[in-house]
Amino acid sequence: MALSGVHKDRGELRIHESLDELGTDLADYIAELSETSVKERGVFAIALSGGSLIGLMGKLCEAPYNKTVDWAKWYIFWADERAVAKNHADSNYKLAKDGLLSKVPIVPSHVHSINDSVSAEEAADEYEFVIRQLVKTRTISVSDISDCPKFDLILLGMGPDGHVASLFPNHPVLEANDEWVTYITDSPKPPPERITFTLPVINSASNVAVVVAGEGKAEAVHLAIDDVGTDCPPLPARMVQPTKGKLVWFLDKPAASKLEGSQFSE
Numbered sequence: 001m002a003l004s005g006v007h008k009d010r011g012e013l014r015i016h017e018s019l020d021e022l023g024t025d026l027a028d029y030i031a032e033l034s035e036t037s038v039k040e041r042g043v044f045a046i047a048l049s050g051g052s053l054i055g056l057m058g059k060l061c062e063a064p065y066n067k068t069v070d071w072a073k074w075y076i077f078w079a080d081e082r083a084v085a086k087n088h089a090d091s092n093y094k095l096a097k098d099g100l101l102s103k104v105p106i107v108p109s110h111v112h113s114i115n116d117s118v119s120a121e122e123a124a125d126e127y128e129f130v131i132r133q134l135v136k137t138r139t140i141s142v143s144d145i146s147d148c149p150k151f152d153l154i155l156l157g158m159g160p161d162g163h164v165a166s167l168f169p170n171h172p173v174l175e176a177n178d179e180w181v182t183y184i185t186d187s188p189k190p191p192p193e194r195i196t197f198t199l200p201v202i203n204s205a206s207n208v209a210v211v212v213a214g215e216g217k218a219e220a221v222h223l224a225i226d227d228v229g230t231d232c233p234p235l236p237a238r239m240v241q242p243t244k245g246k247l248v249w250f251l252d253k254p255a256a257s258k259l260e261g262s263q264f265s266e
């Protein structure tokens, strides 16, 4: 690892020399959390995002992880989804299925994708209902300080505008507090209709990882992590602040290039 450190209130930062190194560290991190969670709870409830994240998780499909991870205990969810058919190129489900889920022995009934045959509003309601049932049976744990689900791990990417999941800058969806899963119909990034976990759900997770690569995201990384004052509303990525859980940033050097360096150690 090129650099690592713990920012005083923005979590752990892991900055990598190359995407290959980042991918290995990310696979190790996920495999370790899976092992701990399976030991403690018998299952691993993980929520994925779309975008570049899935490609960066690719090492999980290779040795040793493909044989050592207890895939049968994984329960898969999505932190956000686009309201398109599951076989559409924009579908986060399709991305994960093609890039990960079809390559490892995950139990098909443990894959909780979002319904693509109803409206975004209905799909969000239905997904929240599914999650509520799985919280009742403790397949998904529950937060001890709110009634929110406590996923073992939520994996997020971040767009160049600082969005995470489908929580976009200056969008009213950032205020959604009553729902676990909500929807938008005016995403600034196509496609416009999307379903997303709300911030309270993200911030109730036991572990949240934000995985970001590329120079085009360096400014957003700086605004999400460094002490930049309060003149502008915080980016959605900056609002990711797990209440009791652990936040880890996986960055490559270009993405980290605008960070103030004082918080790191080699």
Ligand SMILES: O=C1O[C@H](COP(=O)(O)O)[C@@H](O)[C@H](O)[C@H]1O
Pocket: 049, 050, 051, 052, 053, 080, 081, 082, 092, 156, 157, 158, 159, 160, 163, 164, 165, 166, 189
């Ligand atoms: O639209 C989305 O974008 C973000 C970031 O994607 P990336 O390709 O820039 O990494 C992604 O995390 C989210 O799940 C997706 O719906």
